[in-house]
Amino acid sequence: xxxxxxxxxxxxxxxxxxxxxxxxxxxxxxxxxxxxxxxxxxxxxxxxxxxxxxxxxxxxxxxxxxxxxxxxxxxxxxxxxxxxxxxxxxxxxxxxxxxxxxxxxxxxxxxxxxxxxxxxxxxxxxxxxxxxxxxxxxxxxxxxxxxxxxxxxxxxxxxxxxxxxxxxxxxxxxxxxxxxxxxxxxxxxxxxxxxxxxxxxxxxxxxxxxxxxxxxxxxxxxxxxxxxxxxxxxxxxxxxxxxxxxxxxxxxxxxxxxxxxxxxxxxxxxxxxxxxxxxxxxxxxxxxxxxxxxxxxxxxxxxxxxxxxxxxxxxxxxxxxxxxxxxxxxxxxxxxxxxxxxxxxxxxxxxxxxxxxxxxxxxxxxxxxxxxxxxxxxxxxxxxxxxxxxxxxxxxxxxxxxxxxxxxxxxxxxxxxxxxxxxxxxxx
Numbered sequence: 001x002x003x004x005x006x007x008x009x010x011x012x013x014x015x016x017x018x019x020x021x022x023x024x025x026x027x028x029x030x031x032x033x034x035x036x037x038x039x040x041x042x043x044x045x046x047x048x049x050x051x052x053x054x055x056x057x058x059x060x061x062x063x064x065x066x067x068x069x070x071x072x073x074x075x076x077x078x079x080x081x082x083x084x085x086x087x088x089x090x091x092x093x094x095x096x097x098x099x100x101x102x103x104x105x106x107x108x109x110x111x112x113x114x115x116x117x118x119x120x121x122x123x124x125x126x127x128x129x130x131x132x133x134x135x136x137x138x139x140x141x142x143x144x145x146x147x148x149x150x151x152x153x154x155x156x157x158x159x160x161x162x163x164x165x166x167x168x169x170x171x172x173x174x175x176x177x178x179x180x181x182x183x184x185x186x187x188x189x190x191x192x193x194x195x196x197x198x199x200x201x202x203x204x205x206x207x208x209x210x211x212x213x214x215x216x217x218x219x220x221x222x223x224x225x226x227x228x229x230x231x232x233x234x235x236x237x238x239x240x241x242x243x244x245x246x247x248x249x250x251x252x253x254x255x256x257x258x259x260x261x262x263x264x265x266x267x268x269x270x271x272x273x274x275x276x277x278x279x280x281x282x283x284x285x286x287x288x289x290x291x292x293x294x295x296x297x298x299x300x301x302x303x304x305x306x307x308x309x310x311x312x313x314x315x316x317x318x319x320x321x322x323x324x325x326x327x328x329x330x331x332x333x334x335x336x337x338x339x340x341x342x343x344x345x346x347x348x349x350x351x352x353x354x355x356x357x358x359x360x361x362x363x364x365x366x367x368x369x370x371x372x373x374x375x376x377x378x379x380x381x382x383x384x385x386x387x388x389x390x391x392x393x394x395x396x397x398x399x400x401x402x403x404x405x406x407x408x409x410x411x412x413x414x415x416x417x418x419x420x421x422x423x424x425x426x427x428x
Contacts, residue, residue: 002387009059009090022185026131026332029069029086029149030068030070030147030344031147031148031149033144033147034143034312037058037067037143037147038058039058039059039060040058040059040060040105041059041060041061041367042059042061045059045105045107050105050106052106052112053105054104054106054112054114054141054143054201055105055142055143055144056103056105056137056139056142057102057103057105057137057147057149058105058147059103061367062289064101067101067105068149069085069086069103070100070101070103070137071085071098071099071100071101071134071135071148071149071151072084072085072098072099072101073088073097073099073133073153073182073281074088074097074099075095075097076094076095076097076283077097080105083099086149086152087151087152087153087154088152088154090153090155090159090215092155092215092216092217092218093214093216094215095164095212095213095214095215096153096212096213096215097120097210097211097212098133098211098212099208099209100121100135100149100210101206101208102117102119102138102199102206102207102208103203104139104199104200104205105167105201106201106202106203107201109200109201109202109205110271112200112201113143113198113199113201114142114198114199114200114201115140115141115197115198115420116189116198116321117137117189117190117191117199118138118139118141118187118190119135119136119137119138119170119179119183119188119190119209120136120138120183120184120188121133121136121183121211122134122135123161123184124160126160127158127159128159129155129157129158129159130152130153131152131153131154131159131160132150132151133152133153133161133213134148134149134150134151135148135149135151135209136148138187153213153215157217158217159217160214160219161213161214161216162213162215162216162247163181163184163211163213164182164213164214164425165181165220165269165338165340166178167212168180168181168184168188168210169210169211170188170195170208170209171207171208172192172205172208173205175206177194177195179195180271180272181336181338182228182334182336182347183209183211183423185334185356185358187192188209190207190209195341199244201354203317204243214352220255220256220261220322220343220351220353221253221264221341221353222253222254222256222353222357223251223252223253223254223339223340223354224251224355225237225250225252225339225355225356225357226252226357227239227248227249227357227358228247229241229245229248230245230248230320231400232245235250236357237358238357238358238359238360239359239360240359240361240362241323241359241360241361243322243325243328243361243363244322244323245319245322245323246322246323247318247321248272248318248319248425249318249321249339251266251316251318251341251355253266253306253309253316253317253341254313254314255311255312255343257345258311259311259346259347260310260311260345261308261309261345262307262308262345263305263344264305264306264308264309264315264341264342264343265305265341265342266299266303266306266339267299267301267302267304267305267339268299268300268337268340269300269337269338269340270321271337272327273324273328273333274323274337274359275321275324276297276300276319276320276321277293277319277320277321279293281294281297281302281304281317281318281319282294282317282319282321283315283316283317284314284317284318285306285307285313285315291318299319300381304317320379323335323361323415325363325416328361328364329363330362330364331364332360332361332362333361334358335357335360336357337356337359338354339354341353341354341358
């Protein structure tokens, strides 16, 4: 049964306040894979203008105003009416919530279920006074398959953005669902009662994806993440692997401050389908040119303390992971893991710097084969019958102690702003 959308005038007062807070969409701030999807009013949707088509975020006078303007930002913890849909002024040290509204516009409810719905945020990794975050929404049977919108964070000084680990969430009528950190790389699958990729049509099945980002104005460190198949030589940002393969990860840390930093913490967040190999963590720095094995196995949990570092001092942490199949889907699987360094000095407190690397696994699934049909026994011949007149034919249709280091080797120190943060490819 089709559901009729209520007039926007009957939407809750909070939603009306939210819609009023959104400013008109800027040119080119939103887009889609069709090069410009049409807009619909609530009345047009109720009149059947959409037909049997499934589309996302295309109502011009909906619950949040113009749904094409579906990505917004606000200070974390601020009242919902303070959403900024196009641009927000930000300050060093503050955390901001980024929102992505999700609405299958079809009024046909369970008769128009969007499949393989996924949300992705692209967070810039450069240092600049203006940082634009793009939110993407994908569905395999929607028209268009992908829609996107953006919000820009601006400051009076150069800033960079830190994604807050574990902050991704999806809220709908069924409650809150935690989303994986892959929401900022390869994307996170959404749903209604579970995150199975299926969202029916109409407002009652809509929801909001949120993430938090922290603003930093001072760049105190560089972190670079690499990966390779164990036993090979070359490091890269991504490798192809099979279930059962062991992969080696390398995290490089460089102190970019002109002062000593103390108790640098290194932590790596592994994806679901990679397991840490016990006793595989090694630390390399100027005191341990050939590496030292760390007894602490917490690099992928609480992190390890790699000591203190002078200006331009650097270190490498390496460990091994094993590819397992706990929740892989048929086809290509991108297993993204994040490395982070937390530093403290007289000028920065608990500053976190990150980079990621990927393991690509192609899972081949055997197609379902129907059971064999038993042979039909032969039927005995019947006597011939007399001819009858023709009738018309009917067609049926860890901790290594306190280490004050210098550079490990020539070329290992990053000195230009362009290399402050490791470049992260946008996996869209």
